[in-house]
Amino acid sequence: xxxxxxxxxxxxxxxxxxxxxxxxxxxxxxxxxxxxxxxxxxxxxxxxxxxxxxxxxxxxxxxxxxxxxxxxxxxxxxxxxxxxxxxxxxxxxxxxxxxxxxxxxxxxxxxxxxxxxxxxxxxxxxxxxxxxxxxxxxxxxxxxxxxxxxxxxxxxxxxxxxxxxxxxxxxxxxxxxxxxxxxxxxxxxxxxxxxxxxxxxxxxxxxxxxxxxxxxxxxxxxxxxxxxx
Amino acid sequence: xxxxxxxxxxxxxxxxxxxxxxxxxxxxxxxxxxxxxxxxxxxxxxxxxxxxxxxxxxxxxxxxxxxxxxxxxxxxxxxxxxxxxxxxxxxxxxxxxxxxxxxxxxxxxxxxxxxxxxxxxxxxxxxxxxxxxxxxxxxxxxxxxxxxxxxxxxxxxxxxxxxxxxxxxxxxxxxxxxxxxxxxxxxxxxxxxxxxxxxxxxxxxxxxxxxxxxxxxxxxxxxxxxxxxxxxxxxxxxxxxxxxxxxxxxxxxxxxxxxxxxxxxxxxxxxxxxxxxxxxxxxxxxxxxxxxxxxxxxxxxxxxxxxxxxxxxxxxxxxxxxxxxxxxxxxxxxxxxxxxxxxxxxxxxxxxxxxxxxxxxxxxxxxxxxxxxxxxxxxxxxxxxxxxxxxxxxxxxxxxxxxxxxxxxxxxxxxxxxxxxxxxxxxxxxxxxxxxxxxxxxxxxxxxxxxxx
Numbered sequence: 001x002x003x004x005x006x007x008x009x010x011x012x013x014x015x016x017x018x019x020x021x022x023x024x025x026x027x028x029x030x031x032x033x034x035x036x037x038x039x040x041x042x043x044x045x046x047x048x049x050x051x052x053x054x055x056x057x058x059x060x061x062x063x064x065x066x067x068x069x070x071x072x073x074x075x076x077x078x079x080x081x082x083x084x085x086x087x088x089x090x091x092x093x094x095x096x097x098x099x100x101x102x103x104x105x106x107x108x109x110x111x112x113x114x115x116x117x118x119x120x121x122x123x124x125x126x127x128x129x130x131x132x133x134x135x136x137x138x139x140x141x142x143x144x145x146x147x148x149x150x151x152x153x154x155x156x157x158x159x160x161x162x163x164x165x166x167x168x169x170x171x172x173x174x175x176x177x178x179x180x181x182x183x184x185x186x187x188x189x190x191x192x193x194x195x196x197x198x199x200x201x202x203x204x205x206x207x208x209x210x211x212x213x214x215x216x217x218x219x220x221x222x223x224x225x226x227x228x229x
Numbered sequence: 230x231x232x233x234x235x236x237x238x239x240x241x242x243x244x245x246x247x248x249x250x251x252x253x254x255x256x257x258x259x260x261x262x263x264x265x266x267x268x269x270x271x272x273x274x275x276x277x278x279x280x281x282x283x284x285x286x287x288x289x290x291x292x293x294x295x296x297x298x299x300x301x302x303x304x305x306x307x308x309x310x311x312x313x314x315x316x317x318x319x320x321x322x323x324x325x326x327x328x329x330x331x332x333x334x335x336x337x338x339x340x341x342x343x344x345x346x347x348x349x350x351x352x353x354x355x356x357x358x359x360x361x362x363x364x365x366x367x368x369x370x371x372x373x374x375x376x377x378x379x380x381x382x383x384x385x386x387x388x389x390x391x392x393x394x395x396x397x398x399x400x401x402x403x404x405x406x407x408x409x410x411x412x413x414x415x416x417x418x419x420x421x422x423x424x425x426x427x428x429x430x431x432x433x434x435x436x437x438x439x440x441x442x443x444x445x446x447x448x449x450x451x452x453x454x455x456x457x458x459x460x461x462x463x464x465x466x467x468x469x470x471x472x473x474x475x476x477x478x479x480x481x482x483x484x485x486x487x488x489x490x491x492x493x494x495x496x497x498x499x500x501x502x503x504x505x506x507x508x509x510x511x512x513x514x515x516x517x518x519x520x521x522x523x524x525x526x527x528x529x530x531x532x533x534x535x536x537x538x539x540x541x542x543x544x545x546x547x548x549x550x551x552x553x554x555x556x557x558x559x560x561x562x563x564x565x566x567x568x569x570x571x572x573x574x575x576x577x578x579x580x581x582x583x584x585x586x587x588x589x590x591x592x593x594x595x596x597x598x599x600x601x602x603x604x605x606x607x608x609x610x611x612x613x614x615x616x617x618x619x620x621x622x623x624x625x626x627x628x629x630x631x632x633x634x635x636x637x638x639x640x641x642x643x644x645x646x647x648x649x650x651x652x653x654x655x656x657x658x659x660x661x662x663x664x665x666x667x668x669x670x671x672x673x674x675x676x677x678x679x680x681x682x
Contacts, residue, residue: 044676052584053676072589079675080586091581091679095245107238108586156585 001196002026002049002164007058008219009044018044019056020219026198028163031190031209034200036216042200043088045216046166049198050085051075063163080108084157084195088169090149092141092156099124099137102156109160127155131185147178154185158193165189167199171206183209239598246571250599253567253659254607256560261611261655264553265647266618271546273642277635278542287364287474289331289531290319290523291505310502315528319506322522324515329361330503332487336459336494337452340466340480342445347432354453356479357412359487364507365413369470372441373411375485398444398465409444409467412482413475420634421478443468447480450494459494474507505531553651557658560607564600564662572596572666579670580678589671596667597660604659608652616643 004024010017018041026032036042047053048060051067054075060067063082070078079085092101099121106120125137131151141149150170157165167186171179183205190197199206200216214221243250292309311319311330320328334357341352362373384405390398393406400407419437427434445468450461466480475481492500510519520530572579579592587595619641626640670678 047676050584052679053674055674076583076586076588076591079584085584087679091577091584093578093581095241104582105585107235108582108588108591 001028001030001063002198003059003061004045004048005059005061007048007056007060009041009048009053009056017219019048022058022220024214024221026196029190029194029196031187031197031211032199033206033209033213034198034216034221035202035213036200040216041219042216043168046085046168046198046200049164050083050166051079052085076108077110080105080110081160082162083164083166084160084162086150086153086157086165086167086170088172090141090153090173092149092152094140094142096141097138098128098133098141098144098152098155101141101152102127102137102159104156105159123159124155127158128152130158131155132181145178146174147181150174150178150182151185154182154189158189158195161193162195164196164198167197167201169201169203170199171201171203179203180205235595235598238595239602242575242595242599243602246574249567249571250603253560253564254603254610256563257557257604257607257655257659258611258614260553260556260558260560260658261608261651262614262618263556264550264651264654265612265615265643266641267549267553268546268647268651269615269619269641269643271542271549272644272647273637273640275542275546276642277637286510287329288508288510288519288523289505290508290528291531293527293529310504311506311528312502315526316503316506318526319508319523319528322508322519322526324510324512324519324522325508326511327363327509329364329507329509330484331361331505331507332359332484332491332502333504334358334449334482334487335491335499336450337454339448339451339453340445341448343443346435346440346443352453355447356476357447357482357487358476358479358504359482359484360413360474360507361484364509365470365472365474368472368474369413372469373413373472373483375483376408376410377485396467400463407464409465410447410482410486411469412466412480413470413472414440414468414480415475415477416471416473417477418475418479419471424634437471440468441470449490462490462494554654557654561658561662564603564659565665568596568600568663568666572670576670576678576681580675580680583675584679593667593671596663596670600659600663600667601656604656605652607659608655611655612648612652619643 002024003026004022007019007022007024008017009019018039022045024045034042034045044053048056048067049062051062051070054068056068062078065078067075067078092098093104096104102124103120106117106123125134128134128137131154133148133151133155136144136148136152141152144152150173154165154167154170165186170186171182174182183203186197186199186206187209189195212223214223216222292311294309316328316330319325338355338357339352340355341350343349343351362375365373384403384407385393385397386404387393387399387406388401388404393399397406397408399405416437419435419440422432423434426432444465446463446465448461448463450459466482468480472481488500508519508523523530582592582595583589619639623639623641627638630636
C-alpha cells in the first residue's frame with residue numbers, strides 16, 4: 001500500500017541528509033510504529049508519505065501511485081480523501097468550533113455531497129462521537145484538555161474515512177494516562193475501521209501496540225520486531 | 230473550495246484579523262474618497278464649462294482672419310465669408326453631424342421699444358445675425374422659425390394690431406397684417422443687463438423667462454451714426470427665447486430673414502455669403518479631430534474658450550485623478566505589507582488547510598478574496614466619504630460663496646460609472662497588493678508552513 005524506495009531528503013543548509021536511501025513497505029491494514037531519537041527524520045518521513053513534502057529524491061508510492069507524479073490538484077485530493085494526518089501539536093484552529101475543525105476537509109472536498117454543510121455537520125458529530133467526544137462539537141478547542149484536543153485532531157484526520165492514518169507523536173504532549181487512552185483509540189480504529197496506521201513515536205506503549213516496529217537510525221529504517229496489533 | 234463554506238471562511242478570517250485589514254484599508258479609503266471627490270468636481274466643472282459656458286457640442290468656425298495693422302486701422306487681407314462649397318466641405322469632416330451656417334446682418338439697424346419692460350421707450354443701435362432655426366430647436370422649440378408669407382394669399386388689411394391674428398401685427402403705413410419676426414437673445418445679454426446695465430440706469434432686474442413675448446421694432450438700414458443711403462425696412466420683432474447660440478451682444482434672427490435683408494439692402498451676393506458656421510459634433514471625443522480638420526481647411530475655430538476650457542478641465546481632472554490613483558497605489562503597497570504580515574501570522578493555519586486538501590489555488594483565492602472584500606468595503610466607505618465631503622462643500626459654497634454667473638447648485642457630478650470604476654480600481658489595487666503574499670502562501674509545501682519555516 002505504501003512503498004518508499006531509495007528515498008533521500010536533505011534540508012536546505014544541512015550538511016547531511018535526514019533520510020538516506022530509505023526503503024519502506026507498509027501493507028494494507030497494517031499498524032507500523034516508527035521510533036527514533038529526536039531529529040532522526042520521523043516527521044519528515046510522515047510528511048513524505050502524507051504528500052506534505054515533495055522535496056525528496058527516490059520513489060514514494062501510495063496505493064500504486066507515485067506522489068511525485070501527481071499534480072497539485074491530485075495531490076490535494078489525495079491529502080483530502082485518502083490520508084488522514086494527526087500532528088503532535090494538534091494544529092486545531094482556535095477560532096473554529098471542534099465540529100468545524102473536524103469538518104475542515106469538507107471545505108476542500110470535490111464531491112457535491114461532501115461539500116454539503118448538513119452532511120459535513122452530521123459526519124463531524126459522528127466522528128467526534130467515535131473518538132469519545134459526542135458533546136464537544138460546539139466547543140472551542142481551547143476549552144478542551146490536551147487529550148481531548150488530540151482526540152479532536154484524530155477525528156479531523158478520520159473525517160473522510162481515509163485509507164491511511166499518519167500519526168506524528170500522537171501522545172507526545174499528553175500525560176501517561178491520557179496517552180494510553182489515545183493509544184487505545186488508535187488501536188480500536190485500526191481494528192474496527194481497518195485503517196492502515198503509520199505512527200512515529202517515542203511512546204513505548206504505541207510501539208508495543210503496533211504490529212511492526214521500525215527504528216529510524218542514520219536516515220534508514222531498521223526492523224527489530226514488535227508486538228502484534 | 231467554493232460556495233458558502235468559502236464565503237464563511239473569508240468572512241471569518243476578515244473578522245479575526247479585522248484590525249490588520251482596517252489598518253490596510255485606511256489608505257484605500259482615502260484614495261477612493263479623493264479620487265471620487267476630485268473627479269466628481271472635475272466632471273461637474275467640465276459640464277459647466279462645456280455645456281453651459283462653452284457649449285462644445287457645437288463648434289463655431291469662421292474663415293481665418295489675416296489682419297494687417299496700419300496705424301489705427303486693421304486691414305483684413307483674408308476672406309471673411311463661407312460659400313456653399315465651404316459648407317459642403319465642413320459637412321464632410323468625420324465627426325461633424327450637422328452644419329448650421331450663420332450670417333451677419335451687413336447693414337446697420339436700430340431697435341426701439343421696451344416701454345412695457347422699462348417704463349419708457351428706448352432706441353439703440355443693434356447688431357444682428359441669422360442662424361438656422363434647427364440649431365435652437367432643443368432650446369426654444371418651434372417658436373424660433375423662418376417667416377415666409379404665402380405669395381398667393383392676399384395680406385389681411387388692418388388699422389390696428391387687434392385686427393391681426395396671434396403672431397402678427399398691423400403694419401400701419403401699409404395697412405396690412407405682417408408676422409412678427411422671432412428673435413433670440415443670448416444669456417450673456419441678460420447677465421450683462423442684470424449685472425451692470427440695470428444698475429447704471431436704475432432699471433429693474435429682469436427674469437429671462439419674462440422676456441419671452443417682448444416685442445420691439447427694428448429699422449434695418451437705419452442708423453443714428455449716419456443718414457440712411459438706401460431703403461429702410463421696418464419690422465416688428467418678438468423675443469421668443471434665450472439661447473447660448475444667439476449672438477452674444479445683439480439679436481439673432483432666422484437665417485432666411487437675414488439672408489433676405491442682406492440681399493435686399495446689400496447685394497444679391499451678400500445673401501449667399503455666410504460669415505461662420507456652427508458644426509454639430511455629437512461625440513465630444515471627436516472634438517480635437519474636428520478642430521484639426523477645420524484648421525486644415527483654412528478655417529479657424531471661433532470659440533477657443535471651449536477648447537481652452539476642455540483642455541484645462543482635462544488637465545485638471547488628469548492631475549487630480551493622478552493624485553487619487555497615487556494614493557490608491559500607495560495603499561496597494563500598504564496592503565501588500567499587511568498581507569505579508571497576515572500570511573506570516575497565518576502560516577501554520579495555511580499549512581493545515583493544505584494538509585487537509587486545499588489546493589494552491591484555494592489558498593491563493595482565499596487570500597485574494599479577502600483582499601477583494603477589503604478593497605470593496607474600502608471602496609464603499611471611500612465613496613460614502615466622498616459624497617459626504619461633496620455635500621459639505623456644496624453647503625459651504627451655497628452659504629459662503631457669493632453668487633456668480635452659472636453658479637451651480639452642486640459643484641459635483643457623480644455618475645454611477647464613476648463609483649463603479651473607482652470601486653473596481655480599489656478592489657483591483659487591494660487584489661494586486663495581496664497577490665505576492667497570496668502566491669507565496671500558496672507556493673510552499675505544507676510541511677514547511679506547518680513547521681513555521
